[in-house]
Amino acid sequence: MQGIVTSWEKQKGEWKQISPTMKASLGRNGILSSGEKKEGDGYTPDGVYDIKRAFGYDTFITKLPYIHLTQNDYWVDDPASENYNRLVRQRPSLGSCEKMKRDDNLYKIGFVIEYNTEARAAGRGSAIFAHIWRSYDSPTLGCVAMSEKDLAELLEWLDPLKNPVIIISQGKMESFL
Numbered sequence: 001m002q003g004i005v006t007s008w009e010k011q012k013g014e015w016k017q018i019s020p021t022m023k024a025s026l027g028r029n030g031i032l033s034s035g036e037k038k039e040g041d042g043y044t045p046d047g048v049y050d051i052k053r054a055f056g057y058d059t060f061i062t063k064l065p066y067i068h069l070t071q072n073d074y075w076v077d078d079p080a081s082e083n084y085n086r087l088v089r090q091r092p093s094l095g096s097c098e099k100m101k102r103d104d105n106l107y108k109i110g111f112v113i114e115y116n117t118e119a120r121a122a123g124r125g126s127a128i129f130a131h132i133w134r135s136y137d138s139p140t141l142g143c144v145a146m147s148e149k150d151l152a153e154l155l156e157w158l159d160p161l162k163n164p165v166i167i168i169s170q171g172k173m174e175s176f177l
Contacts, residue, residue, distance in 0.1 A: 028139035085126035
């Protein structure tokens with residue numbers, strides 16, 4: 001599924017789009033209500049989610065807290081694990097997990113979409129990121145993927161002092177403002 005990303009900022013009490021529209025690829029099955037999302041279903045969850053932390057393979061200029069990924073970093077996607085939907089610094093001995101430093105470089109830069117990361121509900125979906133795409137026509141497993149250039153520009157702009165969020169919706173941005 002394909003989508004768009006726009007960046008907005010409140011200026012003098014009014015919302016203004018501050019960057020050109022960027023293309024994105026979404027979950028292979030589209031967008032689904034976050035209340036219906038299940039682990040491994042291929043949907044991108046709709047909703048409003050905090051953006052609190054970025055990640056990548058090398059040093060990258062961003063104002064967000066930055067996680068430098070190594071060969072030993074994994075994101076746990078096993079609903080039975082106590083570390084479900086968390087980054088761990090060593091491969092778990094049991095259960096399913098996703099290697100974060102990938103051979104295809106999709107996670108060379110990105111950020112965590114804080115879906116199901118605080119009060120984690122087992123089986124409701126994990127590892128929802130904004131990351132580099134394979135191509136605009138290539139869907140994700142549930143993430144939001146963009147060109148490396150667009151994602152880098154977005155990461156440079158995001159400022160944790162302004163409490164950034166990502167809104168994932170099949171509707172128009174204006175309905176949220």
